[in-house]
Amino acid sequence: MTTLLKYEFNKLKKKSLWSMVTILIFAAFFLTAGYSSGQRINWDMPLLQQFLGMLSFFGLGILMILTFVAPFISSLFLFHHDLNDKHAVFEAYIPEPGWKRLTAKYIIYFLYILAGITISGVLAYLTFMVIKTAAPPNIRFGLNVEIASGLFLEIIKYILNAALGFMPIIVFVNFFVTLHAVIRHKIKGAVPVTWLTAAAAGISLSWLMDKLTAAQSGWFTGSILGLDPEMIFTFILAAIAFIWIARMLDTKTELK
Amino acid sequence: MIDIQGLSKSYQRKPALKNAVMKLEQGKIVGLLGPNGSGKTTLLRILVSELRADSGSVSIDGAKLSPALKAHISGLTTSDFMPEGMTIQEAANTYESFFKDFEMERFHQLLKEVSLSPDLKISSLSKGMKSQFALALTISRKAKLIVLDEPLDGVDPVAREDILRLIAAGFSPDSTLLVTSHLINELERLLDEVYFIQEGEIRYIGDVEAIRAEKQMSLDELYREVYRR
Numbered sequence: 094m095t096t097l098l099k100y101e102f103n104k105l106k107k108k109s110l111w112s113m114v115t116i117l118i119f120a121a122f123f124l125t126a127g128y129s130s131g132q133r134i135n136w137d138m139p140l141l142q143q144f145l146g147m148l149s150f151f152g153l154g155i156l157m158i159l160t161f162v163a164p165f166i167s168s169l170f171l172f173h174h175d176l177n178d179k180h181a182v183f184e185a186y187i188p189e190p191g192w193k194r195l196t197a198k199y200i201i202y203f204l205y206i207l208a209g210i211t212i213s214g215v216l217a218y219l220t221f222m223v224i225k226t227a228a229p230p231n232i233r234f235g236l237n238v239e240i241a242s243g244l245f246l247e248i249i250k251y252i253l254n255a256a257l258g259f260m261p262i263i264v265f266v267n268f269f270v271t272l273h274a275v276i277r278h279k280i281k282g283a284v285p286v287t288w289l290t291a292a293a294a295g296i297s298l299s300w301l302m303d304k305l306t307a308a309q310s311g312w313f314t315g316s317i318l319g320l321d322p323e324m325i326f327t328f329i330l331a332a333i334a335f336i337w338i339a340r341m342l343d344t345k346t347e348l349k
Numbered sequence: 350m351i352d353i354q355g356l357s358k359s360y361q362r363k364p365a366l367k368n369a370v371m372k373l374e375q376g377k378i379v380g381l382l383g384p385n386g387s388g389k390t391t392l393l394r395i396l397v398s399e400l401r402a403d404s405g406s407v408s409i410d411g412a413k414l415s416p417a418l419k420a421h422i423s424g425l426t427t428s429d430f431m432p433e434g435m436t437i438q439e440a441a442n443t444y445e446s447f448f449k450d451f452e453m454e455r456f457h458q459l460l461k462e463v464s465l466s467p468d469l470k471i472s473s474l475s476k477g478m479k480s481q482f483a484l485a486l487t488i489s490r491k492a493k494l495i496v497l498d499e500p501l502d503g504v505d506p507v508a509r510e511d512i513l514r515l516i517a518a519g520f521s522p523d524s525t526l527l528v529t530s531h532l533i534n535e536l537e538r539l540l541d542e543v544y545f546i547q548e549g550e551i552r553y554i555g556d557v558e559a560i561r562a563e564k565q566m567s568l569d570e571l572y573r574e575v576y577r578r
Binding site for chain 1: 419420424427429430431432446447
């Protein structure tokens, strides 16, 4: 398992290193711009300072959103690449069972998403600091230790919930990516067939979830750590999909 | 002993391989020769789990194809198959970590044979260099079955010579090497045994030395005679 984890990590590092470096450079630039504007943005400020303040605020906002969702979106595509790009051939040679290869991938995806959300959180904190610096003197931002520690725990819970909440979506998308790899040489319209199957499965699952959980349903409405029923159901389905994908990887999938 | 029994494969109902039967012995270099589109690559891709057979079986020393059996099969169906951005050395390290039978020392010797530096990035290699690197990686494994698909395809005559030299230098008598090519003349001197393939049908031809002695003709001439081309 260590070898697989190392391999998946290196692959991800090579793919996302420059994106991370770019994000950090931009974050450093926006933060410097924000701090150097130094005061509340108003129309009496020099134009450059106004511009720097706005740029810093919006720039950090965009980076926050990017770092939050980008690892999740790229995780949706990583598995597709593993079955369709040139290196898919090497992955077909790896003498490990499908469930092990898949577990290694999902551990790395999870850590990647977790890292993205954490960086997004750090950026949110730094943005707060920029706003605090730029705020007029009569506005005070105060947090006592009790509230701060409570807030910290809530943030950790939120990060874990968000990262875990993304995982079933990745598993379900990967299921249909794998299904396509199974039927691509057997059926002429393999791509539309896969899309239609995915759409039909998505609609059926949504209907089933609505029936089972009545008022509340959906991927993000329930808390995973709170073990809400719809999330338990989602995770059971994800576990079944995981086993199925692993089995298809071992005996059914074909490369282009 | 590699035992291939009744292997068939179709692409959307179009048959590519029809009931293939082969028995490959240890220590032999076996050629599967035939024109483009005859089914050679399909067979090899099934052997390395890139494709799945519709029917039939493959076994190595009695064990059927499975994820665990991949540890005993070394394949080369394309020269561009390692993840992007790796250097030659990083690719070799990856191979070493996944395949216990990979011999790093042997790999470096083979690289020297073709004057490739381990520090080179794979993306910076020419097509011929990529073929040499990928071949060195593949035959540095002491696998029970080594399969090479068209190793001479798309490379210039000088690089072809290097590749033939690499195969001869890197082949271990503990392995069985199955190699395909439509360039029959160039591969002929390497081979111990030969199968012909056309339109997905495989035909065992026999021991190459015996054929030469008996029929007084090259494999290329024999191929033309067998299929009356």
